[in-house]
Amino acid sequence: MLEDKNTGNYLKGRGAQYNPHNRFAANFYVQEHAEGIDDWEVENHKTSFIIGTSKSIVNKVDSPDVGMAYSLNPYQGCEHGCTYCYARNAHEYWGFSAGLDFERKIIVKKDAPELFKKFLERKGWNAETISLSGNTDCYQPAEREYKLTRQLLEIALAYKQPIGMITKNSLVLRDKDILQEMAKLNLCMVYLSINSLDEKLRLVMEPRTTTAKQRLKVVEELSAAGIPTGVMVAPIVPGLNDHEIPAVLKTIASCGALSAGYTIVRLNGAIGGIFEDWLRQNFPDRFDKVWHMIQSCHGGNVNDSRFGNRMRGDGNIAQIIRDTFQLHCRLNKLNTTLITLDSGIFSVPRQQLKLFL
Template identity: 55%
Template sequence: MSISEFKKGRGAQLNTANKFHEHSHEIRDDFLNYCASEGEEAEESRTTIIETFPKTIVNKVTSPDVGLEYSLNPYQGCEHGCIYCYARNSHEYWGYSAGLDFEQKILVKRNAVELLEQKLRSKSWKATPIVLSGNTDCYQPIEKELRITRSLLQCFLKYRHPVGMITKNALVQRDMDVLRELAQENLVHVNLSITSLEEKTRRILEPRTATIKKRLETVEKLSTAGIPVSVMMAPIIPSINSHEIMPLVKEVAERGALGVGYTIVRLNGSIGQIFSHWIKKAMPDRADKVLHQIQQVHGGSLNDSRFGTRMKGEGEFASQVAQQFKIAKRLYLKDRERPQLNCKLHEEFKDGQMKLF
C-alpha cells in the first residue's frame, strides 16, 4: 500500500481490540468494498472531544526509570497521532482503542485547575516537581481553544510551585509570559520533543505535530527568554531516525538547549500491532528490517516491560546509540546543565500569597 492510501492526518491506520472488553469488532473487507463503491467513509474520522471531571489530577509515578515522581495530564488521548506513542495503551483503560480512538477521542479534564489548586493548598502536600504531559501532550491542538494548560501554569505561578513540561508543539510559545515569570524564580523547566530533523520523517511519524522548523525555533525562543529548555530525542527508531543523533544534538545545542535525552522505541501492548500495520503501509521496503532491529534491542520481542532496559534497550545497536549520545554531549553540550527546580518557595505561598508572619 502507498502513503496515498493512508487515513489523512492520522498516525494509526486501524483500531485495535481493547483487551479490557469481552467483545471486539473488526471491519470486514466486504464492508470496505461497499463503502468504496458508494463513496462513503468506513469510519468516522473527525476528532471528538469528551468532557470528564476526575476526582484527582496529580498522579504518583511508580516506574523507577522514568525520571519523574508526579505527573499531570489535562488531556487523555492525543490528536498529534504519533505512531509510536507509549501512551496509546492507556486509552484502553477509558474504554477506547489504542489505535485511531487514541487520536480521535480526546478526553478533557475540565476541572483540572480546580483539582490542582486543591492539591497545592493541601497541608500534607510537600513541594516536589510536577510534570505536565507525563502521558499525553498538554499542548495538543485542542489546547489552543481550551487554554487549560495555560491556566495550570498560572496556578503553579500563584502558588510558587515547581513544574516541568514535555511537549512537541510550538504552542508553548503562547505562554512565554507565564513561563518567564516562573523561570525568574527557578520554577520551570521545558522539554521539547524533537525526533528528527527531516520534515518528511516528522510528517509520517507524527502527523499533527508542529513542524521541525517551528520546534527548533521554539527551543531558541525559550532559551533566549531565559526559560531553561532541553530536548528529548524520543524515541530512537532503528533505520528511521537513528542516523540523526549527532546532527540533531549539534542543532539543538546551537539553539540554546541545556541538555538532550533519549529513549529507544518499544512497542508494548497494542502498539506493536499498530506500529507493525503502519510501517508495512508507510515503509514497505524496510518494514521487516526495522521490526527485526527493534526486536534485537529488546531481547527478541517488540514488547519490553523490563525496568532498567526497556527505555534504552540492550545489545550492539543500543550500545552504539548510547556511545553516540555520549560523544555528542561532550562535543556540543559540554559544561551545560539545567538548574535544579526550586521547591522552597511553595510553603510560603500555600494560601496563594506570601505569608508575612
C-alpha cells in the first residue's frame, strides 16, 4: 500500500492531499530517496473507473440514528472529494486508501439494476423505503456516463418501490421526469446537501461538487415540480460554517424546501488525519480554534461513536448549534410537514411473473 503523502504543490480539485495507510494492508511503501530508485512509478491523479461485481446491492442499515432502514449504492468511492466524508473509511474494505484513492478510484457496480430487481422480487419484501445512497453520492460525475441511478429509479417506479435520495449534484434534475411520476404516487423524497453558501469554502471543502447556487436551483425546481424536497445542512464544522445556519435555512425555505436536518462533523478512522491535513493547509490561521471546537463537541476527541451522540455532539458548542438550528427551522416553518412515503402500492410487474409460469 502506497503512503502517498503530498509534500509538494496542493492538488487542486481534490479534497484529500495524500493516501493514508489502509488499516487492512500489511505493508506500505514510501519514496524517501527518489534518486536511488530507477523504476519508481509516480501515481496518476486522474480518476479511473473500476467495474465491480456484487452478490447483493441493497444493504440493511443497523445504525439506529441515520434515518434509513435500507441503502442502495451503485458506486463506491466518490469523485466529489469532500474532505469529511464518512464513506472514505469503507474504501479500505476494497483494498484502497481512504484518501486520494477514494476520490480517483471509483468502483462502478454495473450489475446494480439487475440485482435491484432480484432484491425487490424476494418473497416477503414489504417495500420499506430504500435510500439512494446511504454511502457515496448516486449523482457523482460517473453517473453522467453510466446512468445507473436513472435505471434504478426506472425500476423503482415500475415496482412502485418508495425511494429516499440525498445528493449534492445538480445532475438529479436530469431524472426529474421519473421523480415527478414517483412523487405523484408518493414514492420519493429528495434531499440536497448544502452546508455553506460561501463559494470559496465550498471549493476547498467539496472541490468537485456543484455550487450552492446550483443546489438551491435544484431545490427550487424539484419543489416546483411537486417533488418533496429537503436539505441536509451537513456537516456543520464549528468555526468554519456554523455561523451560516440562519442564512442557509432562510434561503432553502424560500426555495421551497419542506424540511431540514443537520449533523456535526465527526472524524472517525482515517478521516481524522485527512481532515486535519486539509484544515492545516487551507486554514492555518484558524486550525487550532476549529480543531479544538470539534473536540469540544465530542468529549475532547474529534469523533464519538455513540449512537445518538456521534452526529449531534455534546457540550456547549453543540448545544448552541442545536438551539440555533431548531430556532431558525421554526422561524422559517421547516419540518412542519411530515412526509411518509407509500409502501402499500408495491407490486412486481406482470412481465416478471411470467418467469414463474
